[in-house]
Amino acid sequence: MDSDSGSVCSRSSSPDLVVDDSAGSFFSNKMFQTYCRENREDNEAGQGRTERCSGGGKTKTRSEPNKDEVQDLRLKVNSRERKRMHDLNQAMDGLREVMPYAHGPSVRKLSKISTLLLARNYILMLSSSLEEMKKLVGDVYGGSAAVQSRTASHPAITPAAPAAHLSLHPLTHSLHSLVGSTPSAALQHHTTSTAAAPHSPPSASFLGFHAPVQGLLKDPLHLTSSYRHFPGMPCPCSLCQPLPTTTSTLHSLSMTK
DNA sequence: TAGGCCATCTGGTCCT
């Protein structure tokens, strides 16, 4: 990897090395030098190294594969592996794009491990929010007595759209209670998040246990009135905590292999 | 300078 000529603050997941599909047309400088050195050593030492190279400990028939063939094969394999990793990185970038995290030239890219951990927590939070919404909607449509009495006193509120007039505070509270919120945690949000450096991405351990999911708190739910979430910053807000695994629908979710 | 993150190479293993 010579130079990252990508964006200013984020390392490009795909190096700027031009990978040609045709095997053999690509060499990183380092590997080329290494390869040349090894070849030279091989030539000087005569033999001994080539057998050990691809056969492990096995006693391969000493039908010594042509050095060029070995080299071509090695280059092909390397190229495939490189392509595989590039594809993986592309997928990772795709995941980053949909993550509720700040994107921009001034914000450093989430690391891979952080992306995965954040994605996991994000999914858990979305699932939980969905369940909570279902409950709330069920409450509204199920226990219609309260709704009807309210609509009688406020004719402008039609039963057709009760959910639109739901106060979002219950949702906020329910979400907070769902994740074990404490007022101190909410208070902490302001101090900690504003103190965080905008260029410092969250550490993996931080995300693992205090995953920021600011996207949930953006406009759709208008939950940011009392909790300000700053893009690109780790959020200690209780809303951003990982969900307890007691959520019934989430038991099967895990990061295990 | 240490530590984190990353890309790449490489050998092994498994699958088709």
Add this chain to the structure above:
DNA sequence: AGGACCAGATGGCCTA
């Protein structure tokens, strides 16, 4: 046999 996948090793870049 060839390809995909994986994990370890290595070295570069960047930041605190």
